[in-house]
Amino acid sequence: MFFQKEIETMPRKELEALQLAKLKETVAYCYNKVPFYHQKLTEAGVGDGSRIRQLSDVQYIPFTTKEDFRNNYPFGLNAAPMKDIVRIHASSGTTGKPTVGVYTKKDIDVWSDCVARVAVAGGVTDEDIIQISFGYGLFTGALGLHFGLEKIGATVIPASSGNTEKQMMMFRDFGVTGLVATPSYALYLSEAVKEAGYPLSDYSLRLGILGSEPCTPEMRAQIEANLGIYVSDNYGMTELGGPGVSGDCPERDGMHFAEDHFLPEIIDSATGERLREGGKGELVVTTLSRQGMPVLRYRTKDITSITYEPCPCGRTHARMSKTAGRTDDMMIIKGVNVFPTQIESVLVGMPYIGPHYQIVLRRVNFRDTLEIRVELADAELLERYQELQELQRSMHDRLKSVLGLEAKVTLVQPKTLERFQGKAKRILDLRNEPQA
Amino acid sequence: MFFQKEIETMPRKELEALQLAKLKETVAYCYNKVPFYHQKLTEAGVGDGSRIRQLSDVQYIPFTTKEDFRNNYPFGLNAAPMKDIVRIHASSGTTGKPTVGVYTKKDIDVWSDCVARVAVAGGVTDEDIIQISFGYGLFTGALGLHFGLEKIGATVIPASSGNTEKQMMMFRDFGVTGLVATPSYALYLSEAVKEAGYPLSDYSLRLGILGSEPCTPEMRAQIEANLGIYVSDNYGMTELGGPGVSGDCPERDGMHFAEDHFLPEIIDSATGERLREGGKGELVVTTLSRQGMPVLRYRTKDITSITYEPCPCGRTHARMSKTAGRTDDMMIIKGVNVFPTQIESVLVGMPYIGPHYQIVLRRVNFRDTLEIRVELADAELLERYQELQELQRSMHDRLKSVLGLEAKVTLVQPKTLERFQGKAKRILDLRNEPQA
Numbered sequence: 001m002f003f004q005k006e007i008e009t010m011p012r013k014e015l016e017a018l019q020l021a022k023l024k025e026t027v028a029y030c031y032n033k034v035p036f037y038h039q040k041l042t043e044a045g046v047g048d049g050s051r052i053r054q055l056s057d058v059q060y061i062p063f064t065t066k067e068d069f070r071n072n073y074p075f076g077l078n079a080a081p082m083k084d085i086v087r088i089h090a091s092s093g094t095t096g097k098p099t100v101g102v103y104t105k106k107d108i109d110v111w112s113d114c115v116a117r118v119a120v121a122g123g124v125t126d127e128d129i130i131q132i133s134f135g136y137g138l139f140t141g142a143l144g145l146h147f148g149l150e151k152i153g154a155t156v157i158p159a160s161s162g163n164t165e166k167q168m169m170m171f172r173d174f175g176v177t178g179l180v181a182t183p184s185y186a187l188y189l190s191e192a193v194k195e196a197g198y199p200l201s202d203y204s205l206r207l208g209i210l211g212s213e214p215c216t217p218e219m220r221a222q223i224e225a226n227l228g229i230y231v232s233d234n235y236g237m238t239e240l241g242g243p244g245v246s247g248d249c250p251e252r253d254g255m256h257f258a259e260d261h262f263l264p265e266i267i268d269s270a271t272g273e274r275l276r277e278g279g280k281g282e283l284v285v286t287t288l289s290r291q292g293m294p295v296l297r298y299r300t301k302d303i304t305s306i307t308y309e310p311c312p313c314g315r316t317h318a319r320m321s322k323t324a325g326r327t328d329d330m331m332i333i334k335g336v337n338v339f340p341t342q343i344e345s346v347l348v349g350m351p352y353i354g355p356h357y358q359i360v361l362r363r364v365n366f367r368d369t370l371e372i373r374v375e376l377a378d379a380e381l382l383e384r385y386q387e388l389q390e391l392q393r394s395m396h397d398r399l400k401s402v403l404g405l406e407a408k409v410t411l412v413q414p415k416t417l418e419r420f421q422g423k424a425k426r427i428l429d430l431r432n433e434p435q436a
Numbered sequence: 437m438f439f440q441k442e443i444e445t446m447p448r449k450e451l452e453a454l455q456l457a458k459l460k461e462t463v464a465y466c467y468n469k470v471p472f473y474h475q476k477l478t479e480a481g482v483g484d485g486s487r488i489r490q491l492s493d494v495q496y497i498p499f500t501t502k503e504d505f506r507n508n509y510p511f512g513l514n515a516a517p518m519k520d521i522v523r524i525h526a527s528s529g530t531t532g533k534p535t536v537g538v539y540t541k542k543d544i545d546v547w548s549d550c551v552a553r554v555a556v557a558g559g560v561t562d563e564d565i566i567q568i569s570f571g572y573g574l575f576t577g578a579l580g581l582h583f584g585l586e587k588i589g590a591t592v593i594p595a596s597s598g599n600t601e602k603q604m605m606m607f608r609d610f611g612v613t614g615l616v617a618t619p620s621y622a623l624y625l626s627e628a629v630k631e632a633g634y635p636l637s638d639y640s641l642r643l644g645i646l647g648s649e650p651c652t653p654e655m656r657a658q659i660e661a662n663l664g665i666y667v668s669d670n671y672g673m674t675e676l677g678g679p680g681v682s683g684d685c686p687e688r689d690g691m692h693f694a695e696d697h698f699l700p701e702i703i704d705s706a707t708g709e710r711l712r713e714g715g716k717g718e719l720v721v722t723t724l725s726r727q728g729m730p731v732l733r734y735r736t737k738d739i740t741s742i743t744y745e746p747c748p749c750g751r752t753h754a755r756m757s758k759t760a761g762r763t764d765d766m767m768i769i770k771g772v773n774v775f776p777t778q779i780e781s782v783l784v785g786m787p788y789i790g791p792h793y794q795i796v797l798r799r800v801n802f803r804d805t806l807e808i809r810v811e812l813a814d815a816e817l818l819e820r821y822q823e824l825q826e827l828q829r830s831m832h833d834r835l836k837s838v839l840g841l842e843a844k845v846t847l848v849q850p851k852t853l854e855r856f857q858g859k860a861k862r863i864l865d866l867r868n869e870p871q872a
Contacts, residue, residue, distance in 0.1 A: 074609045088593045136572030137596030157524045160573030173510050
């Protein structure tokens with residue numbers, strides 16, 4: 001089950017020769033087309049990359065960070081003229097400004113290939129009817145999977161997220177064979193299917209292609225049992241163009257990179273040094289094919305390890321283990337990136353409230369919930385219920401507007417939240433706690 | 437400004453010869469591939485259509501109605517095997533079941549052509565940066581425009597709907613030149629842009645391609661003035677494959693059908709008789725190119741008229757005037773089809789409430805709002821506020837789940853809503869009332 005067998009099983013020597021050629025091309029392209037990279041590469045003495053002799057020379061190239069994306073918002077990292085750009089995607093950034101990705105026609109084509117590989121490796125064929133329950137829009141997940149699955153020739157149902165009853169109705173009525181969703185939404189849906197009480201024989205579901213947030217083995221097992229399906233996982237992010245960077249093969253023992261399009265490394269996130277094979281550290285990725293927005297050594301902040309060992313599935317491309325946390329305080333809630341700074345930006349300047357707040361994450365019915373506990377400035381205020389209700393609603397609406405997420409706002413009495421010496425502990429992540 | 441000039445300006449004689457050939461093909465295709473049509477065509481004596489001699493013979497073909505879609509839910513009207521279907525779209529039906537449309541690869545291609553014609557006629561070029569603020573997902577509007585605009589080579593921003601602040605931020609930051617939205621959302625956004633206070637010179641907006649609900653000349657003028665843009669209108673519906681059925685040319689004196697793909701007629705909705713050119717009645721459309729779901733003489737329930745007069749723009753395809761209401765009680769709210777039966781299906785069986793309710797539509801800040809006034813069964817109940825709050829929330833959530841729309845639920849005292857002899861007047865449409 002391969003989408004592009006020749007490439008996916010290419011001997012490593014050939015693959016690495018291809019990577020080296022594309023790395024040199026990419027460095028020259030960045031040097032010539034993106035002033036930001038021109039300056040960085042010049043300062044680092046790498047120049048247009050013509051002196052790069054081996055893949056490990058990538059270590060002399062400076063890193064690109066989330067901050068570089070922010071500082072170059074929106075189009076400072078573009079390498080192609082806007083006339084050649086056919087799509088713009090975006091995800092939440094660390095501040096109010098989103099992280100932007102731009103695509104040429106060829107970028108969309110390569111992206112669709114990468115996604116198609118992941119989907120075919122997960123068992124999708126042109127006879128499948130796939131319901132995409134990612135939220136459609138600026139988010140790369142939904143349209144990324146959509147184009148990849150249409151490329152395979154599968155039937156795509158652009159269900160988007162939410163509306164559980166309708167999702168389940170379509171499962172049954174449309175003979176849906178595959179689900180694309182975040183692991184947490186898939187788990188939630190699988191519980192809803194169980195509760196709805198129809199026998200599994202009323203469903204034709206046989207596989208799930210999950211992604212955009214980490215999926216634990218326990219979640220996977222639960223989803224598979226509830227729906228009677230086979231689940232595979234995949235990995236990607238807006239900065240690298242979206243999903244399709246890596247994905248499970250039938251062995252499910254590490255996700256294969258699309259190494260002809262991405263060059264991965266693992267570094268010590270403190271020193272920036274490259275680690276030996278198998279070492280656990282921060283994933284760094286260089287894009288090898290992107291025209292619209294090539295990225296050199298992007299620090300993903302995801303902690304993982306890489307193996308180049310041959311895989312029984314026949315694929316020769318390197319595998320990454322499931323991510324084991326992040327180096328920053330970004331939260332992924334229902335597949336949406338959320339930074340505490342975004343929440344703070346909403347609260348600042350609101351009337352009646354003090355400077356103290358706490359972010360509480362829970363998993364209720366297998367679904368992420370986000371609660372913001374905000375302290376009132378004055379004890380007597382709780383009396384003024386109606387005004388407060390209005391306040392609560394206003395905070396809720398503005399949070400939703402900024403985050404693109406539903407958040408419950410709870411008002412609590414002054415001085416009831418814990419105070420901290422030094423850095424405040426604002427995040428209480430209870431998602432892996434047993435449910436009450 | 438044509439996307440397919442040769443077809444769009446084809447002499448009528450040739451066009452009608454093409455339509456006749458395609459009509460005969462379509463009838464034979466339906467007769468051979470769809471048992472529902474086989475039976476209907478046999479009963480009507482039309483058979484496989486081989487005796488059709490002229491376009492007006494279409495009158496001997498039986499109508500297809502919304503009820504036929506419902507009775508054949510989900511795939512009874514499919515003419516192509518599921519293996520050839522690459523996409524499924526859906527919109528709200530009259531009951532809990534959606535109206536389904538299925539597409540082959542060629543259907544998507546033809547659809548994209550039709551949308552591209554509308555967009556190019558509205559002024560879009562490959563240099564435009566277009567923000568699509570339709571809700572992405574099962575709704576045909578967003579993905580229909582998306583594929584059509586990518587075909588032109590424009591830069592597409594899949595913004596989806598909602599999150600006004602972010603919409604405006606993207607307008608400014610991304611140099612957006614065109615907006616795709618419903619007229620009511622465009623009007624709302626245009627007011628928000630005015631209020632935000634940035635000078636129009638901070639924006640690069642120059643055009644709007646609006647659709648999926650009727651746009652009055654007053655709305656259009658207001659949107660154009662607020663944003664300093666040129667607005668064109670277009671028409672379509674899920675049953676006919678989505679947007680692209682007809683659209684404004686630069687004359688904006690009627691929307692040109694894509695007559696090589698659609699055969700339009702106007703009938704007296706009471707008698708079913710065809711009207712003479714220019715007569716006002718119900719629009720009936722036969723698809724001439726669809727493979728996945730061909731439709732014979734679909735009764736759209738939209739009231740309009742058609743002219744075949746030559747248009748100064750050079751297009752030879754017939755034009756329809758703006759729709760002047762509908763023959764049923766379907767409401768279009770923010771581009772979403774809503775039937776009173778859907779609302780009733782949510783209310784039935786809820787505790788505490790009586791059988792009386794009223795649907796109130798308003799336009800607040802140029803945005804459609806939907807309020808459901810529900811009468812309580814018992815006067816003392818209003819005391820039990822918290823329980824009622826829970827009830828209200830539950831109704832709201834279930835309505836949102838069924839309609840895909842935010843609806844405010846108001847509880848009012850028993851016996852305060854008007855009673856009716858005969859058919860109850862449940863809809864109070866105040867959208868065209870002056871705002872308080």
